[in-house]
Amino acid sequence: MKHIKSLLAPKLLFTAALLYTCFIAYGSLVNTGSLPKLDYAVSDKLIHALSYFLLFIVWFFYLIFKSNKIFYFKKTTFLCVIVFCYGIVIEVLQGTVTTVREADYYDVIANGVGILFGCFVVILSKNKILKLKNSI
Structure with a gap:
């Protein structure tokens, strides 16, 4: 059973x-103009x-769980x-491919903040994540 879990986890x-x-x-x-509006304001930078x-x-969990070697x-x-590069590509595409969306440097910064926060979380949780990986 343990071998089946270890094979399925990376695929999932x-x-x-x-x-x-x-x-x-x-x-x-896509054009988000047709989506229903929320009753409360949520910063798009937070999103x-x-x-x-x-x-x-x-993606981090996929990379960690797919490999036996831990780097x-x-x-x-x-x-x-x-x-981060993916976020930049998406912003460039918003400015060049779509007519209803526009690129925003502040969106790139917000993306970077989210990525850095994720990075800090996985670094601070390293022992717990590796323990979880070893238990599967």
Whole structure:
């Protein structure tokens, strides 16, 4: 049973990470004017930070659980760069491909804040995450 869990975990994490990545791309590039308005104001910068925090976390868990070798800090640094570049690409696409969205440097900064927060969380939680990985 333990072997089955260890084989399934990376596949499920990869699927979740890929779907969430596509969800962010879709949500960032479609016209949101037809969506219902919320009764309360939520900063779009907060949404960016939370979205990219979760994006970093889900890809981080996939990278950690898919490999037997643990290069914790290398994977963390690599992922910070990749997710940040993804956010920049999405912003460029908003400014060039869509007619209803526009690129915003502050969105890139908010994305970076979310990624850095995710980075700090996984660094501070290293022992717990590795213990979880070893228990599967």
